[in-house]
Amino acid sequence: MDTEKDIVYLEERIIESDESEKDDVLNLEGEIGAEDGYSSEKSDEQNEDDPSTLFAINPVISLRNFKGQTSGEELDNWIIYADSVEEFLCNVWEKSKKYLVRHIVAVCDEEGSINYKWSSKEVIDENDFVHFALFYDKQNRRTITVDRITTKILQNWRTKSSVELLLHKYSLTVNSKTVWKKVEKTLIDTIPKNRGGAATxxxxxxxxxxxxxxxxxxxxxxxxxxxxxxxxxxxxxxxxxxxxxxxxxxxxxxxxxxxxIEGEHIRRICREYRVAHNINDGYQEDVKKVMDAFRAIKEVHQSQTLQISASERHLDNLMLRSQLGESFISSAELAVNVKESDFSTSISTRVQDSEDIDHMI
Structure with missing residues (x-):
């Protein structure tokens, strides 16, 4: 079975161990399966249901090649500050990710034999953290997986200094010393090296x-x-x-x-590009002509717009002058206000028509 569909993830499968391995295995009995009954201890007069309580957890950090290893490398203690379980796990992940390598998966072949290979996912993320980390409470001799951490557990840990974080560099799939030897031989130590430790x-x-x-x-x-x-x-x-x-x-x-290396297909592609450049150059010339014509029309239009605006202002001025002249004439007419008197009327009645002798034919 060569495809990814044939890969069977067996992280929870226990591989039988030989008798000599028993001395190297941690007493991981009683792995927590539920929150109930985790611990009978409670913080002094603290409200365990308060999610806003500030946690300051100080775990001992240990690196492991396989689950149950007792001689792994220990790092300096970390102090993890958080206001919630989510923030706590996020902060732990940020500090832990540089020590984790890559997920190893178990594969069952057609004959039922179990082999190991690198996961197709080359870069792990926070969602994979559950496959790499375990918390171990030494006082209660309990191992807790990442997805089982609760507010109650964090509140309990605030008063303890015996919490250990076990980081498994190659995932919890490597769950015994026997499996580790097989993984180390087939995946880890596959390069022949000289005395200096470099590849031959x-x-x-x-x-x-x-x-x-x-x-x-x-x-x-x-x-x-x-x-x-x-x-x-x-x-x-x-x-x-x-x-x-x-x-x-x-x-x-x-x-x-x-x-x-420039193959024949590369040269053909280059020739096609040159043809495309020539066609595009001709197209650009046509576009330039249209653009020049448009700019000329635009200039004429702008000139006409300026002339129309000037004529409009001139007409407005003439209209204003006409209105002012009419107003002045009307005002003068009203000021004169000529009327006939009785004297002018009497004089007018005395005027008689005279015969025009100068223009007689």
Missing amino acids: TEYAQELARELRLKHGHIWNGHEIAWSIWANTILTAPIHQHESLKNDSTPPSSCFELFSM
Whole structure:
């Protein structure tokens, strides 16, 4: 079964251990399955239902290669401040993530044998934290998973200094020393090394040849360039090697040592691009002509707009002058107010028509 559908996650499956392993296993009896009955101890006169209480938890941090290991590396104590369970777990994750490597999953083949491989998810996130961490309360001899942490538990831990955070670098799937030896042999310690702890020259050369076969149709470079590419991969964490080998772009440390191979399809594409450039250049000339014509029309329109505005202002001025003249004339007419008197009327009645002798024919 080669596909991801055939992968069976067996994180909860217990692999049988030989008798010599018993001395190395922590007494993890009574892993908590529910919140009920966790502890009979209570904080002094504190309200355990108050979610706004400020927690300050001081766990001892231990790194583990497998679940139950007793000789793992211990880190400096952390003080985790939080106002809620969510904030507490988020803060723990932020401090823990740099120590976690990658999820290992168990795979059951057609014959029923269990093998181990790296998960297809290369970068873990906060949602995966439950697969890597355990809290161990030494006083109550109880182990609690990340998803079972409650406000009541945090309130209880505020008065304790015997809480331990167990970080499993390769996930809780590696649940015994037997499984760890198998994982270490097949996934972790797969590179032959010299006395100095570095990969052997033969292995590095073989990896360089593998890279040339995989990417030689794209990149052209001297032997030293492929060797630098190989050594760059070998200096990376082992769980990243496979993805780095499949990456078709050389690392930045040797990128300038390679040049792309220009195949026939590349040359054909370049010719097609040149044709496209010529067609586009002709199109741009037409666009330029239309743009020039538009700008000329725009200038004429702006000139006409200015002339229309000037004529409109002139007409407004003439209209105003006409109104002022009419008002002045009316005012003068009213001021004169000529009327006939009795004397002028009597004089007018005395005027008689005279015969026009000067214009007689």
